[in-house]
Amino acid sequence: MNGLCRALGAGLLALLMGCASTKPDCSAANAVPWQAVVPGVWVWPPDAVGAVSAANAGHVVPTSAVVSGGEALVIDPGPSHRHGLRVRDSLACRFGAQVRWVVNTHAHAENVLANSVFADRLAAGQLEILSSEGTRSAMQQRCPACLASLSDRVGAGAMAGTGIVLPSRVVETGELLRVGPHTLRVLPPAPGHSESDLVLWDEASRVVWAGGLVVDQRLPELAQGGVDAWLLALDRIAALRPRHVIGSTVSSTLDGEALPPAVVVTRSYLAELRTRVLAAMDEGHHAGESDLIEMPAYTGWQDYAQRQGFNVQRAWRELEPVWMERGPAK
Ligand SMILES: [Zn+2]
Structure with a gap:
């Protein structure tokens, strides 16, 4: 293309055909x-x-x-x-x-x-x-x-x-994206971190792409999603038994039986958040007091100070009907 453009010597045509921008x-x-x-x-x-x-x-x-x-x-x-x-x-x-x-x-x-x-x-x-x-x-x-x-x-x-x-x-769930020997399967989108988190799975390479659903050393953000849908999405990812996950971090395991560590820690945070919010409801607290839910294991993570209160509020709103349905723990 570049040779052709030079031969034509027509600046306008070159611009129209994007010749200048295609030379890396x-x-x-x-x-x-x-x-x-x-x-x-x-x-x-x-x-x-x-x-x-x-x-x-x-x-x-x-x-x-x-x-x-x-x-x-x-x-x-x-x-x-x-x-x-x-x-x-x-x-x-x-x-x-x-x-x-x-x-x-x-x-x-x-x-x-x-x-x-x-x-x-x-x-x-x-x-x-x-x-x-x-x-x-x-x-x-x-x-x-x-x-x-x-x-x-x-x-x-x-x-x-x-x-x-x-x-x-x-893309549709189940669609296959093929690049040479790689086949990436489109899994059902989850409303976990955002309103729609796409997951792709390359079974032959045991690589899963998880978008914002998997993090490490940075507090998960319940941006537009929800705790229970996010936990469900992580369970689906775990069930694939991936060796490598590429999300908001990249995490791998060398042990065929273990999950990439970032999948485990993201799940641990969300599960603990869920448990603590429900426990705070059991203790008679209300949403306005949600800054009382500290999670010391994660205070060193990036954005903890900015996001923890927000995550608690989001989880509280989501889990209140769950708690009302279940009733206070005995
Ligand atoms: Zn995101």
Whole structure:
């Protein structure tokens, strides 16, 4: 394509055909430190566990890619056009791969706004952006506000060029996404962390993608979801017996009988939250006193101070009918 464009020497045509933008920047500074999870599955983890800030430019969850035979499927491309450009360029430079599919696991800014960089390939019919129906409609509603909020937190420079690009196709439960030897099965979306958390399962590699449902060292956030649905989603993930989980963290086990540790600790937090909220109701407390529910095992986790009270309030609202149905513990 670049040779053809040069030969035509027509600036306008070159612009229209996107020639300038298709030449990847293969400089060392633009390279992505991809880490292999299993052959063909790569992750770009954040430098450190942390809240969104100007220093990390919103890169707080891993970006991952399944790469084979010159094609790539990117899962949760990241927070900004700039981040997405590095992903796209590095997949071309390092693996000779073009991105053919992007999956948005759920509608949070740090996961999806890098869709922006794929707008040209989407318009040219060279790529699909996939999500659940719930995520697509949530992005439609929330992305303008999320983009503004993320820009406030990381600075306009980091978000330069970022536009809102919605998923082009809704995936169905049971659908298979194939990239070379990898087959990723779409599992039923859960309203756990967000209103619709997509889970993908590569059985042959025993890798599960869990979006925001699996965390470590960072307090789970009951953003738009619920405790019981989240616990159920984690039970479904555990039943797969994965060796590797790629969610808001990347976690692996070498022991065939054990779960990746992040699945276990995320479940432990939510189960304890549920137990403590119901116990506080048993003791006659009410929602206004919910700051009395401290969970010392997690106070060292990122965002505990900001999120614990919110999580308790959300859990309280969800569990109050459960408690009324059950009645006080004897
Ligand atoms: Zn999220």
